[in-house]
Amino acid sequence: MAAKTRSDQRRAEIVRAALEVIAERGYRGASLAAVAERVGLTQQGLLHHFPTKEALLVAVLEERDQWDATPSAREWRMELLASLVEYNAMRPAIVQTFSALLGESVTEDHPARGYFTRRYAGVREDMARLLRAEYGERLPSGLTPEQAAPLLVAVLDGLQYQWLLDPENVDMPGAFRNFLVLLGEQGS
Amino acid sequence: MAAKTRSDQRRAEIVRAALEVIAERGYRGASLAAVAERVGLTQQGLLHHFPTKEALLVAVLEERDQWDATPSAREWRMELLASLVEYNAMRPAIVQTFSALLGESVTEDHPARGYFTRRYAGVREDMARLLRAEYGERLPSGLTPEQAAPLLVAVLDGLQYQWLLDPENVDMPGAFRNFLVLLGEQGS
Numbered sequence: 001m002a003a004k005t006r007s008d009q010r011r012a013e014i015v016r017a018a019l020e021v022i023a024e025r026g027y028r029g030a031s032l033a034a035v036a037e038r039v040g041l042t043q044q045g046l047l048h049h050f051p052t053k054e055a056l057l058v059a060v061l062e063e064r065d066q067w068d069a070t071p072s073a074r075e076w077r078m079e080l081l082a083s084l085v086e087y088n089a090m091r092p093a094i095v096q097t098f099s100a101l102l103g104e105s106v107t108e109d110h111p112a113r114g115y116f117t118r119r120y121a122g123v124r125e126d127m128a129r130l131l132r133a134e135y136g137e138r139l140p141s142g143l144t145p146e147q148a149a150p151l152l153v154a155v156l157d158g159l160q161y162q163w164l165l166d167p168e169n170v171d172m173p174g175a176f177r178n179f180l181v182l183l184g185e186q187g188s
Numbered sequence: 189m190a191a192k193t194r195s196d197q198r199r200a201e202i203v204r205a206a207l208e209v210i211a212e213r214g215y216r217g218a219s220l221a222a223v224a225e226r227v228g229l230t231q232q233g234l235l236h237h238f239p240t241k242e243a244l245l246v247a248v249l250e251e252r253d254q255w256d257a258t259p260s261a262r263e264w265r266m267e268l269l270a271s272l273v274e275y276n277a278m279r280p281a282i283v284q285t286f287s288a289l290l291g292e293s294v295t296e297d298h299p300a301r302g303y304f305t306r307r308y309a310g311v312r313e314d315m316a317r318l319l320r321a322e323y324g325e326r327l328p329s330g331l332t333p334e335q336a337a338p339l340l341v342a343v344l345d346g347l348q349y350q351w352l353l354d355p356e357n358v359d360m361p362g363a364f365r366n367f368l369v370l371l372g373e374q375g376s
Contacts, residue, residue: 027295096294103291106284106352107215117353124350147366150350150358151343158342162312164294165305170338178335182370 011049011059013039018060023093027100032056054111057101064094065119078134078180085156086173092164099160124149131183140184148183155179199237199247201227206248211281215288220244242299245289252282253307266322266368273344273364280352287348312337319371328372336371343367 017038022030032053036046050056068084088095105112124146131145131152139148155176163172205226210218220241224234238244256272276283293300312334319333319340327336343364351360 029296100291100295102349103288103294106291106349107288108217113353116349120350120353121357141370143366143369147363148370150347150363151367151370154346154350154363155339155342156346157349158344158346159338161290161294161304161345162308162338162342165301165308169309175335175338175342178331179339181331182329182336182339 007049010039014041014046014049014056015059015063018056019063019094022060022097023091026093027097030057030097052111054101054104057097058112058115060094061098061101061115061119064098078130078183078185081130082173082177082180085159085176088160089163089172092167095160096164099157099164102157120153123153127152135184152179152183195237198227202229202234202237202244203247203251206244207251207282210248210285211279214281215285218245218285240299242289242292245285246300246303248282249286249289249303249307252286266318266371266373269318270361270365270368273347274361276348277351277360280355283348284352287345287352290345308341311341315340323372340367340371 014035018030018035021034021038025034030053032046032050033043035056036043039046046056050059101112102116104110105116128145128149131139131148135145138144141148159170159172159175162175163170202223206218206223209222209226213222218241220234220238221231223244224231227234234244238247289300290304292298293304315337316333319327319336323333326332329336347358347360347363350363351358
């Protein structure tokens, strides 16, 4: 048990260090060597906890998912989601990491494919629950929560690419608020 | 002039071959070596026309943009866009290539970054024009065409990732038609 706990603590430290390195140097700069140095491990020692850069990045994104999901999904509201987009607009490095890894994940046999496939199935369910809490069984447009959920998720992801490529010309939080208008927020 | 034309023809042949190789083997399998073999060039000979895999892939995507833009953007209608999504759902390999390269392009100094940044500025303009032709100065939701255009583009891109990851559970053309309902198509 003690060994397990130490190993868990070590993993958590590594994930936190990776997040820092990503924030400072971006996706490409976040090498296993840089992360190992930050936590005072050899690269070999780091590989004991995370066999590949992709495995480490997935752990970082899972950690972010947990933070973002606080407060629990049951308490999510559309306004909170808009705030999350505003928050993301202040942390381009992690959004870049997410977006770059998502892009890679659709290629053949990519190690992050499983993570993203599971994540999207879960996020679509969470968003459908949120939409149902907000609008009931039908949105103002007539769509069901299950029909609107993938669109909500797609807009969140798609806007991130446009914003990362051209932050001067793309107002990601403003665009997301416009999407809430499309969903029917003007009636609230 | 003749030399220029031969070089242009050669480039066009290479791009066509690359598209075939992508369709058969996917993004990762589309190596410069495989493309060179297809057109009967040495890899060195191919590098004369396209210095990197990224440069070749950008040329492939530019070629696709030109095809997709026929008929000219002025004649685009929402229905045509829905048909394009249906068509894309039958060609996963090129959609995968686009999505993977888009993901890479948001990383530091990526060679495809310029292409995507320019492309999105242009596509947002095209979509705003299309939305104006369909709805006039205001959509039923009250959004302007310029406000709705980045959302339309984001949904197209975002749905592609969800679909590529989980084609069994994500009906990309159906989801896009639901987005048209959100835009206000139910009133047409």
